[in-house]
Amino acid sequence: MVLFLCGYEPWRRFEKDYRDGNKADYERQKTRWTDILIQRAEKEVIPGLSTMIEVKETATPLTNWRFTRNPEGAIYGFEQSMDNAFMNRIDNRTPIKGLYLASAWGNPGGGFGGVLRAGEQAFEQMMEDWA
Amino acid sequence: MIELRVSRRSFVSITAMTALTMALDWRRINAYAAKMGPKKDYPTVVIGAGLGGLCCGAYLARQGIPVTLVEQPSIPGGYATAFDRGRFTFEVSLHGTSINNNATARILDNVGVLKKLQLDGAFPVRL
Numbered sequence: 371m372v373l374f375l376c377g378y379e380p381w382r383r384f385e386k387d388y389r390d391g392n393k394a395d396y397e398r399q400k401t402r403w404t405d406i407l408i409q410r411a412e413k414e415v416i417p418g419l420s421t422m423i424e425v426k427e428t429a430t431p432l433t434n435w436r437f438t439r440n441p442e443g444a445i446y447g448f449e450q451s452m453d454n455a456f457m458n459r460i461d462n463r464t465p466i467k468g469l470y471l472a473s474a475w476g477n478p479g480g481g482f483g484g485v486l487r488a489g490e491q492a493f494e495q496m497m498e499d500w501a
Numbered sequence: 502m503i504e505l506r507v508s509r510r511s512f513v514s515i516t517a518m519t520a521l522t523m524a525l526d527w528r529r530i531n532a533y534a535a536k537m538g539p540k541k542d543y544p545t546v547v548i549g550a551g552l553g554g555l556c557c558g559a560y561l562a563r564q565g566i567p568v569t570l571v572e573q574p575s576i577p578g579g580y581a582t583a584f585d586r587g588r589f590t591f592e593v594s595l596h597g598t599s600i601n602n603n604a605t606a607r608i609l610d611n612v613g614v615l616k617k618l619q620l621d622g623a624f625p626v627r628l
Contacts, residue, residue: 371592371596424589425586425587425589427586427591429593434580437573437574437593438549438551438579438580439549439573445580445594450513452509452512455512455513456513470557471553472547472553472554472556472557473549473551473553473554474553476553482552482581482595482598482605483598483602483604483605485551485552485553485556486552486553486556486604486605486608486609487604487608488553488556488557489552489553489554489555489556489557489558489560489608490525490556490557490560490604490608490611492553492557493556493557493560493561494525494529494530496545496557496561497530497533497534497537497564498529498533500533500537500543501532501533501534501536501537
């Protein structure tokens with residue numbers, strides 16, 4: 371797997387067309403990025419990589435959005451900024467009664483371990499509020 | 502005096518690790534459950550079958566609470582899932598992760614799936 375963090379900006383201009391199902395430009399760009407990544411990996415770490423490939427799949431932030439509906443294809447929810455991390459991280463209890471966060475967008479945040487903890491914590495808070 | 506410089510990176514990783522070590526207090530949960538009355542009176546909808554929703558929903562369901570889980574695509578898991586192309590299987594996000602971090606193995610055990618998992622690697626599961 372060849373992967374890197376890229377943010378949403380390079381893909382934002384394809385967003386509308388992508389959502390409307392006009393993916394020709396997007397696919398061209400995706401293929402271009404795929405080839406660049408494979409060429410770089412081939413040059414710097416895996417000689418002959420391109421000759422060994424049997425099947426290729428590429429995902430972008432728009433792919434993430436399509437399958438998970440995370441805005442802008444986010445993978446870790448809200449940014450772990452100084453004012454939105456740990457003690458300051460957004461609460462899984464929301465201002466809307468009966469609505470709780472149980473995801474990377476909540477507390478403690480993204481990653482498999484973090485998200486499981488968020489689900490657990492939301493459960494705990496729901497039970498507390500119901501009791 | 503020691504001058505402790507905390508980088509943003511170290512702050513985030515230390516606090517994330519601390520958050521992960523907080524365990525569930527079952528005595529408190531059981532006390533809440535006892536006060537709630539019939540569990541069928543607390544129907545819950547979980548929007549999204551990613552790890553967070555699945556985890557929360559599983560905890561609730563194990564309490565006897567009616568849970569309706571809704572998901573957009575045809576397969577559950579969110580980013581923690583896989584799909585097939587011919588004879589190849591693609592993981593959507595991580596290829597591997599550790600569950601020995603004071604929270605993950607414990608949570609998977611709590612929701613009743615740890616024993617059903619086939620685990621790779623040389624490290625025994627610590628609960």
